[in-house]
Structures are given as structure tokens and as C-alpha cells.
Amino acid sequence: MRETYVVGVGMTPFGRHEDKTIEDLGQEALRGALANAGLEFPAIEMAFCGHAMQGTTAGQRVINRVGNTGIPIINVENACATGSTALYQAVMAVRSGVADVALAIGFEKMGRGPIQNPAVAAARPAATPRPAGAAPMPSMFSEVFKAHSKKYGTTIEQMARVSVKNHNNASLNPRAQYGFKVTLEDVLNARMVADPLTLLMCCPTSSGAAAAIVASAEVARSCKNKPVAILASILQSERPGTPGDALHGVTEINTRAAEKAYAQAGVKPGALDLIELHDCFAIAEIVHYENLGLCARGEGGKFAEMGFGEIGGKVAVSPSGGLLAKGHPLGATGIAQVVELVEQFRGESGPRQVKGAKLGLAHCQGFGGAVTVHILTSQV
Amino acid sequence: MRETYVVGVGMTPFGRHEDKTIEDLGQEALRGALANAGLEFPAIEMAFCGHAMQGTTAGQRVINRVGNTGIPIINVENACATGSTALYQAVMAVRSGVADVALAIGFEKMGRGPIQNPAVAAARPAATPRPAGAAPMPSMFSEVFKAHSKKYGTTIEQMARVSVKNHNNASLNPRAQYGFKVTLEDVLNARMVADPLTLLMCCPTSSGAAAAIVASAEVARSCKNKPVAILASILQSERPGTPGDALHGVTEINTRAAEKAYAQAGVKPGALDLIELHDCFAIAEIVHYENLGLCARGEGGKFAEMGFGEIGGKVAVSPSGGLLAKGHPLGATGIAQVVELVEQFRGESGPRQVKGAKLGLAHCQGFGGAVTVHILTSQV
Numbered sequence: 001m002r003e004t005y006v007v008g009v010g011m012t013p014f015g016r017h018e019d020k021t022i023e024d025l026g027q028e029a030l031r032g033a034l035a036n037a038g039l040e041f042p043a044i045e046m047a048f049c050g051h052a053m054q055g056t057t058a059g060q061r062v063i064n065r066v067g068n069t070g071i072p073i074i075n076v077e078n079a080c081a082t083g084s085t086a087l088y089q090a091v092m093a094v095r096s097g098v099a100d101v102a103l104a105i106g107f108e109k110m111g112r113g114p115i116q117n118p119a120v121a122a123a124r125p126a127a128t129p130r131p132a133g134a135a136p137m138p139s140m141f142s143e144v145f146k147a148h149s150k151k152y153g154t155t156i157e158q159m160a161r162v163s164v165k166n167h168n169n170a171s172l173n174p175r176a177q178y179g180f181k182v183t184l185e186d187v188l189n190a191r192m193v194a195d196p197l198t199l200l201m202c203c204p205t206s207s208g209a210a211a212a213i214v215a216s217a218e219v220a221r222s223c224k225n226k227p228v229a230i231l232a233s234i235l236q237s238e239r240p241g242t243p244g245d246a247l248h249g250v251t252e253i254n255t256r257a258a259e260k261a262y263a264q265a266g267v268k269p270g271a272l273d274l275i276e277l278h279d280c281f282a283i284a285e286i287v288h289y290e291n292l293g294l295c296a297r298g299e300g301g302k303f304a305e306m307g308f309g310e311i312g313g314k315v316a317v318s319p320s321g322g323l324l325a326k327g328h329p330l331g332a333t334g335i336a337q338v339v340e341l342v343e344q345f346r347g348e349s350g351p352r353q354v355k356g357a358k359l360g361l362a363h364c365q366g367f368g369g370a371v372t373v374h375i376l377t378s379q380v
Numbered sequence: 381m382r383e384t385y386v387v388g389v390g391m392t393p394f395g396r397h398e399d400k401t402i403e404d405l406g407q408e409a410l411r412g413a414l415a416n417a418g419l420e421f422p423a424i425e426m427a428f429c430g431h432a433m434q435g436t437t438a439g440q441r442v443i444n445r446v447g448n449t450g451i452p453i454i455n456v457e458n459a460c461a462t463g464s465t466a467l468y469q470a471v472m473a474v475r476s477g478v479a480d481v482a483l484a485i486g487f488e489k490m491g492r493g494p495i496q497n498p499a500v501a502a503a504r505p506a507a508t509p510r511p512a513g514a515a516p517m518p519s520m521f522s523e524v525f526k527a528h529s530k531k532y533g534t535t536i537e538q539m540a541r542v543s544v545k546n547h548n549n550a551s552l553n554p555r556a557q558y559g560f561k562v563t564l565e566d567v568l569n570a571r572m573v574a575d576p577l578t579l580l581m582c583c584p585t586s587s588g589a590a591a592a593i594v595a596s597a598e599v600a601r602s603c604k605n606k607p608v609a610i611l612a613s614i615l616q617s618e619r620p621g622t623p624g625d626a627l628h629g630v631t632e633i634n635t636r637a638a639e640k641a642y643a644q645a646g647v648k649p650g651a652l653d654l655i656e657l658h659d660c661f662a663i664a665e666i667v668h669y670e671n672l673g674l675c676a677r678g679e680g681g682k683f684a685e686m687g688f689g690e691i692g693g694k695v696a697v698s699p700s701g702g703l704l705a706k707g708h709p710l711g712a713t714g715i716a717q718v719v720e721l722v723e724q725f726r727g728e729s730g731p732r733q734v735k736g737a738k739l740g741l742a743h744c745q746g747f748g749g750a751v752t753v754h755i756l757t758s759q760v
Binding site for chain 1: 454456616750
């Protein structure tokens with residue numbers, strides 16, 4: 001397995017982008033990543049394109065805007081982990097020696113309103129009783145909160161603190177969809193979506209694109225900006241749990257993927273400087289604190305309450321604003337997380353800079369059965 | 381690059397399958413491939429799932445019917461080359477040493493009527509003037525016929541002979557969607573779809589599933605049935621041509637992919653015993669005879685007229701019945717081609733058996749920009 005690096009990153013702002021096509025968005029991210037790496041398009045030997053709902057061969061449509069060199073182009077989908085699955089594949093291609101330079105690009109244009117995901121209902125019907133009239137994903141996470149609260153005493157206020165933190169971070173990120181600060185009261189008093197989850201505890205639907213160029217050590221040495229080493233790249237699918245256990249689907253697969261990633265990277269959770277995690281709903285972030293080993297099982301609520309995940313806390317969690325406030329265009333999300341890590345490592349994050357950031361983790365969960373964990377470092 | 385083998389194959393009949401879900405179809409193909417290899421589900425280390433229009437994480441939904449071992453599962457799409465792209469990735473995973481056993485599975489449920497493919501119009505607007513009221517794909521191939529006919533004198537009768545051959549082959553294949561023989565007159569007198577392409581010159585929309593288990597040499601030695609070696613696995617994307625050239629999109633990318641495949645395999649076209657090619661329309665098969673080097677450029681029509689592609693001819697082309705008569709469920713097609721090759725090599729093809737079949741090629745073209753060529757052999 002060869003040493004593998006991210007050598008260039010690019011992304012669009014996340015938002016509604018009513019006036020742009022995915023081709024517009026995708027090419028902006030791709031041109032940005034090429035310029036950031038100091039590479040020309042013909043350097044790319046293979047491309048993995050993440051998008052969940054853009055129709056057939058959308059990757060080709062995007063890439064053809066920038067270049068047509070005849071390389072293998074593969075469209076990839078894994079629900080909310082779509083972008084990070086494209087990254088996983090680009091890493092696999094370089095690590096295994098199939099390519100010296102591989103592109104991971106993700107993009108999505110999403111409408112307003114709940115995500116229509118036929119897999120969610122099919123994946124765990126027993127664990128997700130759906131309140132009448134509620135959208136499937138918020139309802140599922142309402143059940144996650146209730147189960148976590150019952151088992152560990154997690155409170156609505158603790159959950160709301162996640163939204164406050166991530167919105168504060170997003171207010172420092174010019175590419176965030178919702179770049180405004182919110183107070184605890186704002187979060188608690190926002191419109192109820194799936195009791196007790198208010199609108200500010202739910203990520204928006206978003207449009208946007210992100211790209212990362214992955215390369216071998218030899219190529220990395222010749223690139224324009226400091227390369228970032230990929231220490232771990234893990235993709236896992238779901239294993240069955242006990243019917244009716246609302247926590248299984250948001251714990252076991254994530255914990256397993258994280259453990260494999262820490263083992264592959266040879267690092268411990270306590271060594272991380274920053275994390276971009278899959279905070280699709282505020283309660284998810286609390287459960288993922290535990291899954292990623294930042295605290296003991298059941299102590300995620302307290303971790304949030306104590307502000308341990310703030311910039312300047314124990315470990316900066318979602319300094320970008322996360323899915324909750326930066327936004328969540330399914331195909332782009334997982335790659336945009338890595339854009340944040342790389343820029344943080346390079347000291348380019350302005351007012352939300354995590355001081356001395358050297359080791360970071362990116363985590364995505366696609367419901368239907370896909371969790372990715374990547375661990376990256378600038379210490380190479 | 382390690383030696384890599386197909387060790388087990390399975391597929392459903394192709395047809396309408398109104399009463400079955402993709403999960404039903406997919407699990408049938410997967411269980412068939414496992415039994416054929418003599419492997420249990422936990423042997424699979426990684427899965428690539430091809431489907432073009434089945435919604436997010438359809439691969440997980442299918443695979444979970446058979447087993448949940450937590451392995452990486454990746455959903456893959458490349459229009460009509462979707463299944464073969466999944467195969468390409470499974471081969472890449474094993475060749476590069478990432479996995480010892482990888483699954484390629486493809487499935488699709490399609491409605492009746494023209495395929496809705498937003499990429500087609502976007503991909504080459506200049507080359508595909510669309511007659512009023514005609515569906516995009518038949519119209520595009522109507523233009524291909526007209527251009528080929530004008531340049532090389534290819535006739536409607538020559539094109540119709542492809543349909544007669546493939547229907548004859550399909551009549552010997554119990555898994556074909558349209559397993560009936562047709563005469564030249566039947567083909568010429570069928571309902572006009574896009575002048576001069578009649579209904580019997582166009583592949584149907586189909587439902588079905590196919591699976592192939594790809595493995596290392598060490599695993600292959602322990603499998604139940606004779607393994608088939610993968611000598612070449614190529615995926616290419618489209619390069620720009622001259623605006624208005626209706627032949628460019630069906631020639632250059634295919635020829636380039638075939639040349640790379642022959643080079644990788646170290647074989648020449650004349651050595652092939654059989655081919656499964658992407659006969660989405662009868663004229664496509666004629667152009668692909670030329671692209672694959674079976675005859676000189678412009679002589680595809682004559683190749684068809686002379687019956688050189690018949691079972692017992694120079695090289696058996698689409699003994700399964702091809703897309704035209706076996707059917708074309710996008711995600712499954714490319715893997716089903718390999719099912720045919722493997723069964724032919726093993727002498728299991730009954731009345732359509734190609735005598736002494738040892739070396740075969742599978743070819744798919746996904747419009748939007750993806751062509752795959754795989755070369756396989758039983759001589760190992």
C-alpha cells in the first residue's frame with residue numbers, strides 16, 4: 001500500500017445556487033483543485049464522481065467542461081456518504097498503484113424540503129417508527145434522540161448546543177450556506193420539525209461541489225502546495241442489529257469504521273486536532289462524539305454541554321460549520337470535509353483557524369448502509 | 381498487477397419481471413454466483429453494485445438480502461456501461477491487491493418506452509439532430525446508420541441481418557427476453573421507430589440482474605468450477621470529435637478502448653472465439669465489428685451480410701442474443717455478457733454453444749461517455 005496524499009482541493013460555496021447547473025458548480029470545484037495542486041487536467045489518470053440524484057453520467061458532463069482526455073470516469077453513489085465514497089475510491093486507486101493521480105469530485109443540486117430516500121424506510125423499518133406527517137430522516141433522528149436520552153439522560157439543551165457551536169463556526173466560514181450565529185434560545189424556539197428536533201437542529205438541503213486531487217508521494221513532492229497525507233481510508237456497510245433498537249444504526253457501523261481507521265492510521269482519538277463529522281442532525285453529532293472515541297459511551301451530551309468540541313476546546317469538531325450550517329449537498333459533503341481539513345492544516349482558515357492543526361478526521365454516514373472515515377495529517 | 385479470475389457467475393432471466401423487486405432479482409443473481417463459485421457470502425471482501433435508476437444505496441438493499449458482513453459496498457453508475465463498470469472496479473480491486481474476492485453485481489428494473497437519459501442530449505447535441513417525435517437514442521442511431529450508409533454504402537438489409545442473427549441466438553437462450561426467431565422480412569416490416577430503424581432493430585427496456593465473483597489466483601484454485609482469467613479490463617471516457625460527425629461518438633472511444641484491451645491482453649482480434657458486444661441498435665453492432673477490429677473500417681455491413689458473426693462463423697458475436705434480443709437492463713447488461721462468456725468457456729451453453737470457446741471479449745458503451753472492454757480466457 002503506497003503512501004497517498006491530497007495534493008489539491010477546491011469547492012464552491014454551499015447554498016441554493018438556483019442560477020447554476022451542476023456542470024457550473026462541478027467545474028468550479030475541479031478548476032479550483034487543479035490550481036490548488038498546481039496541476040493541469042491531463043495529469044488526472046482516473047476520476048470518481050460522487051452524486052446521488054443528478055442522473056446518469058453526470059460525472060462525465062461535469063468533467064467534460066474542464067477536459068476530455070479519455071480517462072476512466074466512474075459515477076459513485078452511497079447516499080449521504082457519496083462524496084466520501086468517491087474519495088475512498090480515489091485513495092484506493094493511488095494506494096494500490098493503479099493511478100498516480102486520481103480525482104475525487106462530488107456535486108449535487110438539491111431541491112427544498114425533505115430528502116426523498118427510498119433506502120431509509122427499507123433499511124430499518126423496525127427501528128424507525130415514523131410520526132404521522134413527519135419526514136423520514138428527521139423522524140428517525142427524533143427516535144435516536146429519545147433512545148439516547150432515555151438510556152443516558154441526554155437533554156434537548158445539550159443537543160441544541162451542537163447547533164449553536166456549528167452555526168458559530170459557520171458564521172466564520174464564507175462558504176457556509178447558513179453563515180449566521182444562533183443562540184441556544186434561537187435553536188430551542190425554532191420551528192419544530194420532528195419533536196424535539198427543531199429546524200436549527202436539522203441540516204438543510206443544499207447545492208454545491210467539492211473536489212480533491214489524490215496523488216502518490218512522487219507527484220505530491222512536485223505539487224504547488226504542501227501535500228496532506230492520508231493515514232486511513234475506511235468504508236464500511238451496515239450489519240444487522242436488534243429489531244427496534246433505534247441506536248444501533250447510528251452507533252455500531254460508525255464505531256466499527258472509526259476503530260478500523262484509528263488502527264490503519266496508528267493514531268488514537270485523543271491525538272486529533274480537528275474533526276469534520278456527519279452532523280446531519282444535532283443529536284447525530286452527540287452520538288458520533290462517542291462513536292469516534294472522543295468520550296465514553298453515553299457522555300456525548302456532556303461533551304457538547306462542556307464545549308469540548310468548540311474551536312479552542314479539546315478537539316475542534318466541524319470548524320467549517322458542519323452539515324448543520326455549512327450545508328449538505330450529498331455528493332459534495334464528504335469531499336468538502338477534506339477541503340476543510342487541508343485548509344486548516346495549511347493555516348488558511350482565517351477566523352475559524354484551529355491553532356496548530358496537524359491531525360484531522362473526516363466522517364460521513366450514508367443511510368442505507370455506508371460509513372466512511374478518513375484520517376489525514378500534515379506531519380509528513 | 382495480479383492475475384485475476386472470474387470464479388462464479390449468476391443471473392436471472394431478462395424480461396419484464398413485473399412481480400419482482402430489484403432485491404428479489406439481485407439476490408437471485410448473487411446466490412447463483414456464490415453457488416457457482418462454491419463460496420459463501422462472507423468470502424466477499426468488497427462489492428461494486430451497478431444500477432442506473434434504482435435510487436440511493438440500492439446495492440446495499442440487494443446485498444443485505446444475502447448477507448451483512450460490514451464490507452465496503454459501492455454503488456456505481458455509467459449509463460449503459462453501468463454493469464461493466466462495476467466489473468471493472470471489482471477487477472481493479474483484486475488486480476491491485478486491495479481484495480482477494482470482490483463482487484460485481486448489476487440489476488435494473490426498467491419501465492416500458494424510451495430510456496430517459498439526460499446525458500445523451502447534453503453529450504453531443506451537434507451530432508444528434510432529433511427527428512420530431514422520436515426518442516433520443518433511436519434517433520441518434522438512425523443518424524449513425526445514415527452516416528455509415530452514406531460513407532460506406534451500408535444497407536438496411538445488412539443491418540436487419542444483425543437482428544435476425546441475434547434473435548436466432550436468443551431463441552436458443554432460455555434467459556432471453558425475446559426468445560423467438562425472426563426473419564429478414566419480420567425485421568424490415570416491423571413498426572418504424574426512427575427511420576430506417578424498426579422495432580426489431582432496437583433493444584428493449586428490460587429488468588434483470590447478473591453477478592460475477594472476481595478473485596485472486598489463490599482463491600480461484602479453491603473454487604468449485606473452472607476459473608476464467610481476466611486478460612484485459614479497460615474503461616475509457618469520450619474525447620471530443622468534430623461537431624456534426626454522427627460516427628465519432630460510436631467509433632473513436634470504442635476503437636481506443638478495444639486497442640488498449642488487446643494490448644493489455646496481448647491478443648489479436650482474429651484469435652477471439654466469441655464476443656458479447658453492445659448491440660443496443662442493429663447498426664451499433666455493425667460499427668462495433670469495425671471498432672473491435674473484426675474487419676476493416678467500412679466493412680461492417682458486409683461482415684453482417686456474410687454471416688461472419690454467427691455461431692459457427694468467423695467469430696460468434698452475441699451468442700446470448702445480445703442486447704437486441706436477450707434484453708438490456710442497464711445495470712446488469714455488462715455483467716451478463718461475462719456470464720455468457722464464462723458459461724461458453726465451460727461448455728454449458730447448450731444449443732448455442734460455441735465449439736471450443738476459449739477466448740472471448742465483452743464490450744459495453746454507455747452514452748454520456750463510458751466504454752468498457754474485457755477480454756477473458758479459459759486457457760489458464
